[in-house]
Amino acid sequence: xxxxxxxxxxxxGATGAVGxxxxxxLAERNFxxxxxxxxxxxxxxxxxxxxxxxxITIEEAKPESFRNVDIALFSxxxxxxxxxxxxxxxxxTICVDNTxxxxxxxxxxxVVPEVNIDxxxxxxxxxxxxxxxxxxxVQALKPLYDRYGISRIIVSxxxxxxxxxxxxxxxxxxxxxxxxxxQPVEPQILPVGSLPVKHQIAFNAIPQIDKFVDNGFTxxxxxxxxxxxxxxxxxxxxxxxxxxRIPVVYGHSESVYVELKSDFDVEEVKNILAEAPGIxxxxxxxxxxxxxxxxxxxxxxxxxxxxxxxxSNPRALNMWIVSDNLLKxxxxxxxxxxxxxxxxx
Amino acid sequence: xxxxxxxxxxxxGATGAVGxxxxxxLAERNFxxxxxxxxxxxxxxxxxxxxxxxxITIEEAKPESFRNVDIALFSxxxxxxxxxxxxxxxxxTICVDNTxxxxxxxxxxxVVPEVNIDxxxxxxxxxxxxxxxxxxxVQALKPLYDRYGISRIIVSxxxxxxxxxxxxxxxxxxxxxxxxxxQPVEPQILPVGSLPVKHQIAFNAIPQIDKFVDNGFTxxxxxxxxxxxxxxxxxxxxxxxxxxRIPVVYGHSESVYVELKSDFDVEEVKNILAEAPGIxxxxxxxxxxxxxxxxxxxxxxxxxxxxxxxxSNPRALNMWIVSDNLLKxxxxxxxxxxxxxxxxx
Numbered sequence: 001x002x003x004x005x006x007x008x009x010x011x012x013g014a015t016g017a018v019g020x021x022x023x024x025x026l027a028e029r030n031f032x033x034x035x036x037x038x039x040x041x042x043x044x045x046x047x048x049x050x051x052x053x054x055x056i057t058i059e060e061a062k063p064e065s066f067r068n069v070d071i072a073l074f075s076x077x078x079x080x081x082x083x084x085x086x087x088x089x090x091x092x093t094i095c096v097d098n099t100x101x102x103x104x105x106x107x108x109x110x111v112v113p114e115v116n117i118d119x120x121x122x123x124x125x126x127x128x129x130x131x132x133x134x135x136x137x138v139q140a141l142k143p144l145y146d147r148y149g150i151s152r153i154i155v156s157x158x159x160x161x162x163x164x165x166x167x168x169x170x171x172x173x174x175x176x177x178x179x180x181x182x183q184p185v186e187p188q189i190l191p192v193g194s195l196p197v198k199h200q201i202a203f204n205a206i207p208q209i210d211k212f213v214d215n216g217f218t219x220x221x222x223x224x225x226x227x228x229x230x231x232x233x234x235x236x237x238x239x240x241x242x243x244x245r246i247p248v249v250y251g252h253s254e255s256v257y258v259e260l261k262s263d264f265d266v267e268e269v270k271n272i273l274a275e276a277p278g279i280x281x282x283x284x285x286x287x288x289x290x291x292x293x294x295x296x297x298x299x300x301x302x303x304x305x306x307x308x309x310x311x312s313n314p315r316a317l318n319m320w321i322v323s324d325n326l327l328k329x330x331x332x333x334x335x336x337x338x339x340x341x342x343x344x345x
Numbered sequence: 346x347x348x349x350x351x352x353x354x355x356x357x358g359a360t361g362a363v364g365x366x367x368x369x370x371l372a373e374r375n376f377x378x379x380x381x382x383x384x385x386x387x388x389x390x391x392x393x394x395x396x397x398x399x400x401i402t403i404e405e406a407k408p409e410s411f412r413n414v415d416i417a418l419f420s421x422x423x424x425x426x427x428x429x430x431x432x433x434x435x436x437x438t439i440c441v442d443n444t445x446x447x448x449x450x451x452x453x454x455x456v457v458p459e460v461n462i463d464x465x466x467x468x469x470x471x472x473x474x475x476x477x478x479x480x481x482x483v484q485a486l487k488p489l490y491d492r493y494g495i496s497r498i499i500v501s502x503x504x505x506x507x508x509x510x511x512x513x514x515x516x517x518x519x520x521x522x523x524x525x526x527x528q529p530v531e532p533q534i535l536p537v538g539s540l541p542v543k544h545q546i547a548f549n550a551i552p553q554i555d556k557f558v559d560n561g562f563t564x565x566x567x568x569x570x571x572x573x574x575x576x577x578x579x580x581x582x583x584x585x586x587x588x589x590r591i592p593v594v595y596g597h598s599e600s601v602y603v604e605l606k607s608d609f610d611v612e613e614v615k616n617i618l619a620e621a622p623g624i625x626x627x628x629x630x631x632x633x634x635x636x637x638x639x640x641x642x643x644x645x646x647x648x649x650x651x652x653x654x655x656x657s658n659p660r661a662l663n664m665w666i667v668s669d670n671l672l673k674x675x676x677x678x679x680x681x682x683x684x685x686x687x688x689x690x
Contacts, residue, residue, distance in 0.1 A: 154499055156600035158550045158589065158591065176521055177522075180518060195633060197632065197633035197634075199633070203592060203594050203638075203639065205503040205593060205598045205638055206637065207598070207600070207635050207665045208633060208635065212630035212631070215654075215656065216651070216652070216653030217656070225656060240602060240657050242602075242651070244600065246503065246591050247591075247592050247593075248592075249548050253550045253552070255501035255552070255587040266561075285557035288536070288537075288553060288557075292544060292545075292549055292550070293550055294548065305552070306552050306561070306587070307561070308560065308562060309561070310585050311560065311570060311584075311585065312570075312583030313585075316585075318585060318587055320552045
């Protein structure tokens with residue numbers, strides 16, 4: 001960035017899976033930082049983290065932590081955001097919140113930069129980062145929405161365990177080794193840490209992410225449905241989601257069926273996707289080229305392939321969308337928003 | 346079975362993953378066997394297999410192998426079936442073929458006993474066993490088709506590696522251990538043994554099962570589309586499939602969206618499924634009860650859960666269907682057909 005103005009930045013949840021990636025990206029992107037505050041729960045306070053050769057001591061996040069902070073990136077859970085975002089706003093801090101706390105708040109913009117960056121100027125102190133599984137889908141579908149219109153989306157997800165945090169990663173690796181060694185598996189975290197029933201994730205597929213709503217859908221599924229409508233700015237959009245956890249460490253994959261409002265040419269669709277910001281088209285059946293979670297891991301882009309006209313409905317497309325859930329699905333989307341805030345200021 | 350008539354039975358592909366299960370089920374079910382012939386390629390001939398305390402030597406499958414064989418169960422690949430099923434028929438053998446060789450042949454019944462057992466009497470010497478991912482889906486949907494009518498099915502699969510044979514299982518376990526040990530992964534089998542490009546399956550999701558057709562779908566997806574219409578006996582049925590391999594050893598899971606032709610009550614749907622033959626309803630969100638591949642493995646039934654009315658289309662249902670792909674998806678469906686043949690004779 002050529003902008004010489006520097007910003008005091010706070011990262012709340014600095015030791016979490018997403019917080020670590022945010023710190024890494026702030027360094028890699030040379031974000032114009034004056035002072036960097038790394039905040040966490042009392043438990044992690046006192047630890048030191050290296051940022052561009054400088055050792056920064058993690059402090060406990062408190063209401064007064066945000067004095068003189070220009071931009072704060074939150075990824076320490078909904079309860080922390082609900083408690084501390086209002087305190088940060090009192091200090092004039094602009095918050096980018098990676099939790100679900102404010103996403104559906106009508107006064108809070110829900111932003112995927114490639115889709116609706118214009119909304120950041122409507123913020124009242126907090127901009128919400130959407131759910132990981134939502135971000136990659138709307139990013140891929142927005143250029144098609146703009147060109148053809150979209151009437152319906154039916155998505156089934158194949159979600160990585162890193163979306164449930166570092167303890168879920170450790171559990172998946174531990175369980176996998178136990179199965180390979182013929183040892184008993186004792187699930188402790190997944191599918192939902194705070195719920196009583198646990199299921200094996202190693203060599204399995206669990207059709208539950210987050211708790212259940214009364215309508216039989218999970219909160220994760222409702223996030224995909226409601227957030228997609230809000231980000232697209234179209235309440236008439238019909239969205240259905242089935243969210244499934246599979247034993248992948250990094251990278252969410254999505255099987256997406258989408259009904260367009262007007263006729264389309266599949267090659268034109270592929271060209272539009274290939275040129276869309278942040279999208280990489282990987283689509284060549286003859287060479288067995290399509291997006292894979294293991295190859296999307298660690299990358300900032302969203303990968304799209306298996307693009308094909310539906311055989312039963314000529315107005316519909318099927319596609320396969322993959323992105324690193326900790327990066328574009330969380331840390332990178334948040335840092336992108338922070339970069340736009342910095343440019344606007 | 347009380348029927349005292351005994352049948353000479355041949356199992357072609359006796360050493361394969363499905364063949365082994367067929368032999369086990371014939372024993373467990375006390376199939377009324379006179380003589381049991383175990384047939385394979387020349388490579389496995391000479392091996393001995395224990396059947397109910399009797400040692401049987403595997404013989405090379407040849408055209409003359411079927412002399413005096415009443416019922417032959419084939420699971421040695423499409424090429425073997427195309428070569429030997431016609432030879433068996435010449436000897437008066439009734440063949441149950443688990444490959445794709447005859448499935449779409451208009452003269453060959455394609456049978457899931459719970460759906461269309463009446464078709465077995467139309468056979469001209471061979472009855473085809475459908476593709477694994479198709480069987481569990483049509484089994485679960487048939488009672489809803491009969492009660493409400495079905496206009497459209499959109500399915501995304503989460504398929505186990507055992508569907509690609511014993512070598513794919515070994516590859517998955519070997520790769521998983523390599524990843525856990527930080528060793529390099531060298532894919533050799535999946536996604537398709539006969540194609541040049543291989544992808545890592547450990548901790549990944551591969552959106553390719555079988556080769557690609559020119560329309561951008563895979564053969565596996567086309568099997569689900571075409572076989573579902575044939576088994577349901579309804580060419581107007583609109584079916585879309587995306588088939589994905591995930592690192593699960595036994596048990597295919599399916600996320601299924603289905604549009605019904607008439608109004609329905611979700612509780613009535615659940616009751617219909619609970620009473621359907623071979624179906625076990627596992628559906629209680631409050632207790633986090635839903636079908637899981639690890640729990641369906643080794644069982645003969647098909648498990649259905651996550652049954653819920655679609656929020657965007659009140660005429661549509663979403664559900665999660667799981668079954669052991671080697672059992673109801675292959676060996677058990679074939680043995681069921683053989684049992685019906687035995688009863689009819």
